[in-house]
Amino acid sequence: MKNTNQPNSPRLITFIHAADWQLGKPFAGITDPLKRGRVQQERIEVIRRIGTVVRDRQASFVVVAGDLFDSATPTREMISAALGAIGELGVPVFAIPGNHDHGGPDSLWEQPFFTRERDRLAPGFSLLGSRTPTVVDLPDRGDGGRNVVLLPCPLLRRHEADDPTAWIRDLDFANFDDAGDAPRIVIAHGSTASFVAGAGVGAGPSGGAGTKSGLDDRHDDDDDVARGSNIIAIDRLPIDEVDYVALGDWHGFMAAGSAAGSKTWYSGTPELDRFPKTGQEPGHVAVVTVGRGLPPSVASVRTGRFRWLTLEVALETATGDAGAAGATQGPSYLDDVLKQATLPQSPGEPGFDGCLVSVRLTGTVTLAGRVELDRVIESWQARLLRLDLDDEVQIAPSADEIHDLTARPDDPIIARVATELVSRLEAGGAVTDLNVVRHALHILHGLTQTTGPIPSPVKSPAEGRTSAAAGTDPA
DSSP states (O other), X not given: OOOOOOTTSOOOEEEEEEOOOOBTOOOTTOOSHHHHHHHHHHHHHHHHHHHHHHHHTTOSOEEEOSOSBSSSSOOHHHHHHHHHHHHTTOSOEEEOOOSTTOOSTTOGGXXXXXXXXXXXXXXXXXXXXXXXXXXXXXXXXSSSOOEEEEEEEOOSSSSOSSOTTGGGGGOOGGGGGGGTTOOEEEEEESEEHHHHHHOBTTOOTTOOSOBOSGGGTTOOOTTOOOSSOSEEOGGGSOGGGOSEEEEESSSSOEESSOSXXXXXXXXXXXXXXXXXXXXXXXXXXXEEEEOTTSOOEEEEEEOOOSEEEEEEEEEEEOTTSSTTTTEEEOHHHHHHHHHHHTSOSSTTSOOGGGEEEXXXXXXXXXXXXXXXXXXXXXXXXXXXXXXXXXXXXXXXXOHHHHHHHHOOTTOHHHHHHHHHHHHHHHHOOOHHHHHHHHHHHHHHHHHTOOSSXXXXXXXXXXXXXXXXXXXXXXX
């Protein structure tokens, strides 16, 4: 962005605010090693897409507000891949440790391998590991050069009991007079006090009605079990003395204060790493233009490529007809919904092979419809990067199917068992017991078929959520 200010006006600087890259995240819920590798590699590739934003918006530098890595012990291969991609950005990059990759003595940031690779691959990368002001002289881009004051608030342990930004309250900002009109940028990682005090489900960090439950309302780390840690009291910052507060931890792009003219923003993660929560806008970076004493201009730019989709699909079968012929929204309906949901959003973007999908499946199918449904599910398990299936579909045998199972003169054992199962189904009872009966009918129906193996067992609602791609890991 070109500086069009008058000579006496504060000079504008544009930079990229990002956070929560979480490079090296294991994605244990994806059991196929090739698919898991693709999702992990995409977190490296998004750094290169951030580079495109840097060039398109003529950004002077990049800020990473914590959790560059997913853990405090990333592999050497991940360290090298990350620093190689960062080095390609072509501008200075300033990062603070977050709760996943916290700083402190003997942290990864001080390891000899990391420092060697940084010096060789990304000399423009600076880790701001102490809570002290840093005046940065930016490279001359033909405008005489500029500087910026960074106020980093790194996490020095995974769970900080005290507000990591508290030290800024006692700063003497007169010390920065020599920096002229350099904008002042706070960089911090954690949940804001407005999150934990008043944010309801689906509300942004600015709070709102409908408080849920205490301090973990707006902690965005699924595995962060500590309550009341890493809490940032935004309202106690000397906000008039700073020009922008770059936050990490919340994985969606949003203002952490009043949306109109707010100086405090979460950039969100640049590449989705989980099924989004209500109200989130993940998969973006923030493009920020600041000038000393001026309201910042903040815009989100999409950088995410893979899509994490949450769907609800209800099937409905008319049970009076044979097979699935009477289905009004039979198994093929699930196939249609998934086809539509996973179409490429624009030319050059991935389709189903770039999607991770969570489906809550309800309704009823006939016995033959269950066989068809299992085949649809099997196909989408193979196509998608991940399919999480909450399968609550119940079997409702058609009249023809019941007759076919119970009237089998050449198969008296199956006929006798089927008659008993149908009798129990008609008698009613506990939901769990009825699901067992339906499961048994499903297996019995499979035994009568000659066109393939016995269908896979049906998950009952009592068995809870299952991941068709494997595992129970949430991300």
